[in-house]
Amino acid sequence: xxxxxxxxxxxxxxxxxxxxxxxxxxxSMADYKISDYDKNAIEEAVLLAEQHGGTAAVITVxxxxxxxxxxxxLSRGPEKAYFxxxxxxxxxxxxxxxxxxxxxxxxxxxYDIIICGEGSSDLYAQQVGPRLAEKLGIPCLCxxxxxxxxxxxxxxxxxxxxxxxxxxxxxxxxxxxxxxINNPRLPGLRxxxxxxxxxxxxxxxxxxxxxxxxxxxxxxxxxxxxxxxSRLFDADAAGIEELVQELKNSGAIA
Amino acid sequence: xxxxxxxxxxxxxxxxxxxxxxxxxxNIKSDLTVITWQSELSQEYIAYGADKVLLLPALPQDQxxxxxxxxxxxxxxxxxxxxxxxxxxxxxxxxxARIAGQLNAGLGSECTALRWIESEAALEMDRLFYGxxxxxxxRCSHAPRMATVAPRSYSPASRQEDxxxxxxxxxxxQPSPVKLLERNARSQAAGDISEAKVVVCIGRGFMKQxxxxxxxxxxxxxxxxxxxxxxxxxxxxxxxxxxxxxxSAKKVKPDxxxxxxxxxxxxxxxxxxxxxxxxxxxxxxxAPIFAAADYGIVGDLYEVVPRLMQALSK
Ligand SMILES: Cc1cc2nc3c(=O)[nH]c(=O)nc-3n(C[C@H](O)[C@H](O)[C@H](O)COP(=O)(O)OP(=O)(O)OC[C@H]3O[C@@H](n4cnc5c(N)ncnc54)[C@H](O)[C@@H]3O)c2cc1C
Numbered sequence: 001x002x003x004x005x006x007x008x009x010x011x012x013x014x015x016x017x018x019x020x021x022x023x024x025x026x027x028s029m030a031d032y033k034i035s036d037y038d039k040n041a042i043e044e045a046v047l048l049a050e051q052h053g054g055t056a057a058v059i060t061v062x063x064x065x066x067x068x069x070x071x072x073x074l075s076r077g078p079e080k081a082y083f084x085x086x087x088x089x090x091x092x093x094x095x096x097x098x099x100x101x102x103x104x105x106x107x108x109x110x111y112d113i114i115i116c117g118e119g120s121s122d123l124y125a126q127q128v129g130p131r132l133a134e135k136l137g138i139p140c141l142c143x144x145x146x147x148x149x150x151x152x153x154x155x156x157x158x159x160x161x162x163x164x165x166x167x168x169x170x171x172x173x174x175x176x177x178x179x180x181i182n183n184p185r186l187p188g189l190r191x192x193x194x195x196x197x198x199x200x201x202x203x204x205x206x207x208x209x210x211x212x213x214x215x216x217x218x219x220x221x222x223x224x225x226x227x228x229x230s231r232l233f234d235a236d237a238a239g240i241e242e243l244v245q246e247l248k249n250s251g252a253i254a
Numbered sequence: 255x256x257x258x259x260x261x262x263x264x265x266x267x268x269x270x271x272x273x274x275x276x277x278x279x280x281n282i283k284s285d286l287t288v289i290t291w292q293s294e295l296s297q298e299y300i301a302y303g304a305d306k307v308l309l310l311p312a313l314p315q316d317q318x319x320x321x322x323x324x325x326x327x328x329x330x331x332x333x334x335x336x337x338x339x340x341x342x343x344x345x346x347x348x349x350x351a352r353i354a355g356q357l358n359a360g361l362g363s364e365c366t367a368l369r370w371i372e373s374e375a376a377l378e379m380d381r382l383f384y385g386x387x388x389x390x391x392x393r394c395s396h397a398p399r400m401a402t403v404a405p406r407s408y409s410p411a412s413r414q415e416d417x418x419x420x421x422x423x424x425x426x427x428q429p430s431p432v433k434l435l436e437r438n439a440r441s442q443a444a445g446d447i448s449e450a451k452v453v454v455c456i457g458r459g460f461m462k463q464x465x466x467x468x469x470x471x472x473x474x475x476x477x478x479x480x481x482x483x484x485x486x487x488x489x490x491x492x493x494x495x496x497x498x499x500x501x502s503a504k505k506v507k508p509d510x511x512x513x514x515x516x517x518x519x520x521x522x523x524x525x526x527x528x529x530x531x532x533x534x535x536x537x538x539x540x541a542p543i544f545a546a547a548d549y550g551i552v553g554d555l556y557e558v559v560p561r562l563m564q565a566l567s568k
Contacts, residue, residue: 014384014520015542025388098355123383124501125363127351134355139431140320142348155435161263161343163440167318168433180488215360219378220391226523226546228532235553237561243533243549244565252510252531253452253476253566 002054002112002149002171006045006078007101007129008038010062010069011122019223026223034072037117039184040177044147045115046077047182052149055079059109061100063089074195075187081198082109086205091218094127096211101128102135103208113154114174118143126176133174141167142176257284259335259398261326261349265295267341269410271403272303274368276411278337278377279305281370287335289326289424291319300419302411307421314429321430323349327356329424335398337377339368342402350402360394362401377401386501386524406448406505441494445479452478453508453529455499456492458485459515459536459555463492468559469514475566481506483522499525514555518543535559 012030020026034042042058049056058073059082060066070081084104092100105111114136116129126142133140145164146157152171157164159178187195205211233239233246247253258279262268268288279286285305290296296307308329310322330338330353338353340346342364354361362379369378377399380391394400447453454473456466466480473480480497487498499506501521507528514535516522523546526532534547535558544550551558 012384014387017384017387017520025384093360094351095354095358095360119502121385123363124385125361126347127354127361127363130348130351131355134352140348140352141432143344159344160437161345162437164436164438165318165434166436166438168435169431178488212358215358215396216362216392216394217376218390218392220389222389223387224382224389225387225520226527228546228548230544230547230550232544232550232552235551235558235561237565239551240558240561241565241568243551244562244568246549247510247531247533250531 002048002052003110004045004049004054004056004113004115005105005109005111006038006041006056006058007114007116007132008042008058008060008069008073009035009120009122009128010060010066011035011120014121017223017225019225023222025221032066032069034069035117035120035122037119037121037177037179039076039117040179040181041115041117042073042076042078043182043184044175044177045113048113048147048149054112057082057109059101059104060084061089061092061097063087070200071192071195072187074198075191076185077191079198081200082203083200084203084208088205092211093214093216094123094125095131095215098128098131098135099212100208101132104203105136107203107207112152112171114138114172116174116176118176118178129174129176136174138172138174139169140174140176141169144175144177145181147175147181256333256335257282257286257337259287259289259330259338261289261338261340261346262295262299263341263343263345264292265298266410267343267405268295268299269302270405270408271339271341272299272411273408274403275337275339276303278368278370281372282336284336291322296421300421301413301415301417303414303417305419307419309421309423311423311426313427316433316435317427317430318432318434319345320348320352320432321427323352323356325424325427327353330357330398338398338400340400340402342404347402350400354400357398359398359400360396362392362394364404365401366404366407368401368403382501382524385519385521386527387520440496442496447479447481447497447499447506448504450479450506450508452476452510453481453499453506453512454478455511455513455516455526456480456482456486457513457516458483460486463490465556466492468556472512472514472559472563475563476510478508478510483516501525513543513547514559516543517541518546
């Protein structure tokens with residue numbers, strides 16, 4: 001019966017990004033959410049635990065205030081959360097996040113399968129999963145869209161640049177999953193209430209080896225939202241003829 | 255220390271990496287090494303600008319290409335390249351992250367531009383984040399400075415007739431714990447949307463696969479290609495993936511883009527940023543695509559498209 005650990009990131013929702021004065025990135029309006037594809041990772045962990053009688057837990061690195069994310073994650077089915085947090089964990093780079101996860105997991109946290117989303121919806125650097133696998137010295141399968149588990153053997157269908165590869169590996173393994181793997185469930189009120197009662201194990205900076213200094217320095221960030229004139233035409237025949245005329249005038253169509 | 259390394263997966267993206275790799279190698283007054291597993295291309299990479307080729311031996315049938323990772327990481331540990339570039343293909347992104355993990359290297363993902371900052375001995379990399387709603391520049395000043403480079407960010411290097419270089423073989427990798435059981439090529443789309451002048455994009459506003467003919471007819475009438483949003487290719491599987499536009503798919507730069515039933519989330523808009531004219535048809539006036547469009551029609555695509563066809567035939 002496999003122990004499945006799922007990593008997620010609590011991120012600012014990109015839908016609320018505004019371009020501030022001078023094109024600065026304005027996140028002051030932003031709401032936070034579980035990174036989109038990490039919801040698929042949580043769902044897959046829970047599905048596998050349901051099918052094979054194992055356990056599903058989540059693990060995340062964040063700021064001490066990010067407890068809303070823990071509750072959200074637990075309402076999606078996992079039975080336990082590991083919360084690595086410290087006020088200093090601001091804008092960590094993927095290598096640092098992977099090191100913190102690896103140190104906590106080595107403490108140890110039991111696992112047979114670790115599941116991550118293919119990339120976070122904020123940085124989308126797609127590094128934490130593969131880096132974590134290397135730190136733990138376990139096999140890594142990326143872009144997985146289907147998983148079959150037979151005892152200690154896992155068969156994965158993963159996306160490749162040419163199409164699809166079917167691969168086989170013995171546990172333990174780390175998977176990164178693409179959104180087509182499943183449809184994440186929508187937690188109901190009962191799930192949210194139950195989530196508040198599930199155990200949360202905390203790790204702070206003192207519990208773990210000091211994090212590596214950052215290898216990357218951010219020298220500029222700018223909003224790049226796309227804004228154009230948005231001239232509207234009526235949906236009736238006359239409006240559409242007007243649009244076609246406009247497109248012809250602008251040379252977009254012959 | 256050795257100069258600039260690139261991992262070439264194929265001639266097309268390999269030549270693009272050579273272009274920027276050559277520039278950076280000249281900046282740091284060092285040489286350019288190409289790593290490849292395609293022995294037949296070794297001489298080609300030299301002709302296109304490599305000073306040295308490191309050739310990986312062929313793999314047994316049941317070994318995936320990722321099996322090369324430990325060999326490449328070990329060689330990098332020994333030679334410590336100043337800069338190491340890969341393409342941001344699925345394979346390139348995975349290999350880069352795992353090699354960087356082994357070497358504790360800084361890695362910029364899916365970069366669109368790279369610059370050498372002499373005063374800090376840093377590689378500066380530009381990349382999108384927040385689904386394309388923002389851009390960032392990051393610097394890395396410790397070898398190996400790693401980056402994956404987005405396809406088509408640089409033009410392919412051209413052939414130099416008299417270019418010389420050396421070819422060395424790398425050791426064969428240990429058998430990987432991951433066994434390849436099957437490899438299936440995906441069905442390829444007929445046209446190439448990244449070069450098309452007119453693109454008609456299909457979004458989730460289409461109710462069923464049969465209805466896509468409506469978009470096909472419009473594309474045909476305009477002499478263009480059809481394309482789609484991620485849910486259409488990935489979730490519904492109605493169209494092949496190489497027709498998908500966006501952050502995690504293709505970027506297009508047509509004269510005319512028409513989005514039909516496309517909501518216009520930032521991850522999709524990122525792929526049409528360079529379109530000359532953007533037209534949106536969506537029944538929801540508050541859909542974000544309208545703010546990003548030059549022209550819009552608030553209406554049911556099932557009614558609007560036939561009228562559009564009629565207006566075009568006049
Ligand atoms: C990390 C990450 C990467 C991503 N990468 C990509 C990417 O590369 N490409 C991509 O496309 N997406 C990508 N996405 C997904 C993206 O966020 C959106 O979910 C997706 O683009 C939405 O596709 P859609 O507009 O077809 O569907 P929806 O958002 O469901 O929109 C459908 C629209 O159709 C309209 N509609 C419905 N019926 C009709 C009708 N009869 N007539 C007219 N209009 C109608 C609706 O009003 C709605 O606005 C990514 C997401 C993440 C998190």
